[in-house]
Amino acid sequence: MNIVVLVKQVPDTESLVQIAADGVSIRKDDVKWIMNPYDELAVEEALRIREAKGGGVTVVSCGGPKAQETLRTALAMGADKAVHIQDPAAEGADALGTARILAAALKAMPFDLILCGQRGVDEDNVQVGPAVAERLGIPHLSFVIKVELLDGRVRGHRVVEGGTVVVEAPLPALLTTQRGLNDPRYASLPGIMKAKKKPLEVKSLADLGVDPATVGAAGRKVVVRALKLPPARQAVRMIGGETPEAVAAELVRVLHEEAKLI
Amino acid sequence: MERERLEFDVVFVGAGPAGLAGAIRLKQLAAERGREIEVCVIDKAPALGAHSLSGAVVDPRALAELLPDYRERGCPIEEEGLRDAVFYLTAAKALRLPWVPPFLHNEGAFVGSLSKLCAWLGAIAEEAGVNVFPGFAGVEALFDDAGGRVLGVRTGDKGVDKQGRRKGNFEPGVDLLAKVTVFAEGPRGSLLREAAKRLGLFDGRMPQVFETAVKEVIELPEASPFLTAPEAVIHTFGFPLGLHTKGGGFLYRMAERRVALGLVVGLDYADPMLEPYREFLRFKRHPLVAGLIAGGRVLQQGAKTLPVGGWYSMPRLCADGALVIGDSACTLNARRLKGVHTAMKSGMLAAETIAEALAAGDTGASALEGYRRRLEESWLGEELRQARNFSQALSRPPASRVVHLGAQMLSRGRGLVDPMPLHEDCSTLRPGVFREPAPVADLDGTLYLDKLTGVYLSGTRHEEDQPCHLHIPHPELCTTRCWQEYRSPCTRFCPGQVYEIETAEGGRPRLKLNPSNCLHCKTCEIKDPLRNILWNCPEGGGGPNWTIL
Known part of the structure; x- marks a missing residue:
């Protein structure tokens, strides 16, 4: 089974995010870069499927030179090969532009199953996976927390409000992965050593036959007008008191008089 | 359990300036001699530079020897052409010294961030073929059956839960075998602590003594007077520590409207109620400092210990198959307030010795002894000899301190007593004296932070479900003797609020540990008066995520 995993390098969620001078992007230096945590789930699931059913795992990422680190991490976890789409013209793509590029790359490679995180934790668009499936004309199952492979079909368990929905689709299909699916493995030290020797192919937009005008900053359909940091959270206030009754009384007083909630 | 083994010629434990400079130098020597030398560097930090913190005013001497084209290669320099100012602070005033002692002159030096510098050096090492x-994290040194020869280092298991059980993503550590293992763990290495016992590396040496630095990088408003001040490097002494506790403050101008600010507190302090973090806040509230940083915003915070014992507390540097370099070897020059260039130089000298030993096919202690000789004969040895009694003099009462320092300046470090003794930091707390701590003005969460906000801004993160990395052999002492005699000083000397004494059921006090707050500074292991804390490496990849400290 040929499994392709789409991965993205994102700023570590613990990094202090600062807005750049242009007001519409974040400062990229001083930030630690990691593999999108939802994509880690996708890589792990792909490796497990390969371990159970055989086949190969290819990881694909579209991003600047640094994105190669994330591909190497996936290779170190155990993926077999990597494709890095690196082209200055691809920079600044919106979700649909990125999907167009990834779909073009996927058309040139064999796949039975495509996995990717349900969203990137940087821009939170939740669009790339489904849009890639749409461009490839294949079904997609989103937010899966359990994957079962049947004969020529895939069954995905999805969490919905108050329950689980089980859906099935014929292969090839695209799945987006949700927290709870698995516990991603660590990249082992021998794995990192081996990853250095695994094939990593770099491709440009021209290699993929993608018109630069349709993607990247030039092809954006969504334009960012401004970025703002969320308002600073107020400090937590601990309500104290000698007895539980006193604490409760104080809580009621604060909610009533200060917060004016009751 | 059968562990995977990987063989290298040389393994460095720690990717700080010492380990990375050593690794790069080895690769240079290998290339010069047309030899293959397989070099590996491991580090517990999640990314290169993430656990490296220093002032830092860097003397480029070692850097220029290692990489003569360091500027062209994009060395991250924040500010150069430095002019210095030294202030004596009283509670309300700042008196500028008319004269800066020669060892504090920084004309040829530059302000740098050690996190950035190590990330940069690491990339150069990788380019040179270093793994x-x-x-x-290195968790255990590996020995031969006789126990006298170091064979390498074992990395820590990952994916182990709080109770020590394997989780679904368990990944066993591996054994890195090497002809030479180099301890470059920085101050108070946990691996070296155990290996040194076995090898007797600290026997007959003076104790290692330390200072704890709390540091921040602050972004200043455009109108800040510090951005255009003629002096980019400011050092202070006096307030808030007074003259009886050694240490002092620093402000170094960086690029991009930033300033590095910190307070260093000598861990030989006597007052059990002293809290380095609180002193750091008081330092920031001093009118001189508050004026220079007004309107600023803290970007990152961190803490680290500095080994200041110097020459006489250096461990034995060589053993069969092993060397000790950098802060682990106490190469920091406390007199010049600099440790980056000395750490790098020690790594480079170790590399030269190792290359020779590998070529000769003998990596025993006597073959590696050349490292100590090289160190003694180099400018590094000269620097450290001149500073050999410096830290000791600073621990003296103010009047005799001046006399000792003066005599040392006139006699190239010998001074009136040579060697002057050092006393372990865990032995200096005065029991039973509990003064009220000085008040600290309100914190605003932007420029003046409480400890937990500081921990947040250090990016510190650990896997929560893992065994506690702090070992307290006798927990019962925490709420009995340690409370009675010292009022649980761990709750104060730790800058990360790892230690708390809480009231358990029945009103009994109980020690509560928050190991995931740990900034990896190791002050606790060093200062604990009952020697009841052992710091071990948490799961590799945990800890601070410094990028600009």
Whole structure:
């Protein structure tokens, strides 16, 4: 089974995010870069499927030179090969532009199953996976927390409000992965050593036959007008008191008089 | 359990300036001699530079020897052409010294961030063919059956839960075998602590003594007077520590409207109620400092210990198959307030010795002894000899301190007593004296932070479900003797609020540990008066995520 995993390098969620001078992007230096945590789930699931059913795992990422680190991490976890789409013209793509590029790359490679995180934790668009499936004309199952492979079909368990929905689709299909699916493995030290020797192919937009005008900053359909940091959270206030009754009384007083909630 | 083994010629434990400079130098020597030398560097930090913190005013001497084209290669320099100012602070005033002692002159030096510098050096090492592995902690030195020869190092298991059980993503550590293992763990290495016992590396040496630095990088408003001040480097002494506790403050101007600010507190302090973090806040509230940083915003915070014992507390540097370099070897020059260039130089000298030993096919202690000789004969040895009694003099009462320092200046470090003794930091707290701590003005969460906000801004993160990395052999002492005699000083000397004494059921006090707050500074292990704390490496990849400290 040929499994392709789409991965993205994102700023570590613990990094202090600062807005750049242009007001519409974040400062990229001083930030630690990691593999999108939802994509880690996708890589792990792909490796497990390969371990159970055989086949190969290819990881694909579209991003600047640094994105190669994330591909190497996936290779170190155990993926077999990597494709890095690196082209200055691809920079600044919106979700649909990125999907167009990834779909073009996927058309040139064999796949039975495509996995990717349900969203990137940087821009939170939740669009790339489904849009890639749409461009490839294949079904997609989103937010899966359990994957079962049947004969020529895939069954995905999805969490919905108050329950689980089980859906099935014929292969090839695209799945987006949700927290709870698995516990991603660590990249082992021998794995990192081996990853250095695994094939990593770099491709440009021209290699993929993608018109630069349709993607990247030039092809954006969504334009960012401004970025703002969320308002600073107020400090937590601990309500104290000698007895539980006193604490409760104080809580009621604060909610009533200060917060004016009751 | 059968562990995977990987063989290298040389393994460095720690990707700080010492380990990385050593690794790069080895690769240079290998290339010069047309030899293959397989070099590996591991570090517990999640990324290169993420656990490296220093002032830092860097003397480029070692850097220029290692990489003469360091500027062209994009060395991250924040500010150069430095002019210095030294202030004596009283509670309300700042008196500028008319004269800066020659060892504090920084004309040829530059202000740098050690996190950035190590990330940069690490990339150069990788380019040179070094295997650099951040995210892997060394947890145990490996010995031969006789126990006298170091064979390598074992990395820590990952994916182990609080109770020590394997989780679904368990990943066993591996054995890195090497002809030479180099301890470059920085101050108070946990691996060296155990290996040194076995090898007797600290026997007959003076104790290692330390200072704890709390540091921040602050972004200043455009109108800040410090951005255009003629002096980019400011050092202070006096307030808030007074003259009886050694230490002092620093402000170094960086690029991009930033300032590095910190307070260093000598851990030989006597007052059990002293809290380095609180002193750091008081330092920031001093009118001189508050004026220079007004309107600023803290970007990152961190803390680290500095080994200041110097020459006489250096361990034995060589053993069969092993060397000790950098802060682990106490190469920091406390007199010049600099440790980056000395750490790098020690790594480079170790590399030269190792290359020779590998070529000769003998990596025993006597073959590696050349490292100590090289160190003694180099400018590094000269620097450290001149500073050999400096830290000791600073621990003296103010009047005799001046006399000792003066005599040392006139006699190239010998002074009136040579060697002057050092006393372990864990032995200096005065029991039973509990003064009220000085008040600290309100914190605003932007420029003046409480400890937990500081921990947040250090980016510190650990896997929560893992065994506690702090070992307290006698927990019962925490709420009995340690409370009675010292009022649980761990709750104060730790800058990360790892230690708390809480009231358990029945009103009994109980020690509560928050190991995931740990900034990896190791002050606790060093200062604990009952020696009841052992710091071990948490799961590799945990800890601070410094990028600009």
